[in-house]
Amino acid sequence: MAVSVTLGGCDSTKEDAQNPETNAESSEQAVAEAPVENSAVDNPDLDGATAQQGTPVKYDVSAWNADKGEPLGTDELDSIKSAFGKVISTDENSLDYASNPATKYRFMKTDAPYLDIIDSEKYLELGWYYANPTDSDKEKELSQDHAKKAYQLSRRLMGDEGGKMVADMLSNQIIKNRVIGGQKVELAKCEFYSCMLVINKSAAQTDNS
Incomplete structure (x- = not known):
């Protein structure tokens, strides 16, 4: 069953998402912010016109279940990177979710909708561009492709529960x-x-806190 996602945003936010910051301050702000509706979409402008709403992005999650792939551990970095494709650039001076030293691997050119992996001693982070209804068809297509890769990789890391979690993310659910x-x-x-998935590699698997 396809999952439709509609999200409002502004151009400056979109530019930030194309080049996401990796410092702790931006991560903490992202956690604190609640989803908001774009008032320009819901409310008429002063001159009586309304903003273009565009076509919601659809994620055909049910079609992504065909190939589950071999299970992976969070320490199998080479195989994890291969699941996202070819690394375009590597930043060994990046920071993870908690501002610890980390390496960021980018799988898209700088001016394209991003697809990243950030790896540190404690965290494995997946990040990808989350298209808006008013984006171009190409941006939406790349967003769908990124989500598919994240879904399939999450299934390899966390089984069927991992795939369901990504489907929930694409339906605007927040997991903490x-x-x-x-x-x-x-x-x-x-x-x-922006989509972000942060796995604490150092936490015990039986830790339910």
């Missing part, structure tokens, strides 16, 4: 501090042109 498929997920959400 939950053990999913034996992995401690500290944060998983899609909003404001």
Whole structure:
């Protein structure tokens, strides 16, 4: 069954999402922010015109179940990177979710909708561009492709529960501090042109706190 996602945003937010910050301050702000509706979409402008709403992005999650792939551990970095494709650039001076030293692997060119993996001693983070209804068809297509890769990789890392979690993310659900498929997920959400999935590699798999 296809999952439709509609999310409002502004151009400046979109530009930020194309080049997401990796410092702790931006991560903490993202956690604190609640989803908001774009007032320009819902309310008439002063001159009586309304903003273009566009076509909601559809994620055909049911079609992504065909190939589950071999299970992966969070320490199998080479195989994890291969699941996202070819690394375009590597930043060894990046920061993780908690501002610890990390390496960021980018799988898209700088001016394209991003697809990233950030790896540190404690965290494995997946990040990708979350298209808005008013984006171009190409941007929507890339957003769908990124989501498919994240879905399939999450199933390999966390089993069917991992796939369901990504489907929930694409339906605007926010997951915090939950053990999913034996992995401690500290944060998983899609909003404001950005999806992020943060796995605490150092947490015990039996830790349900």
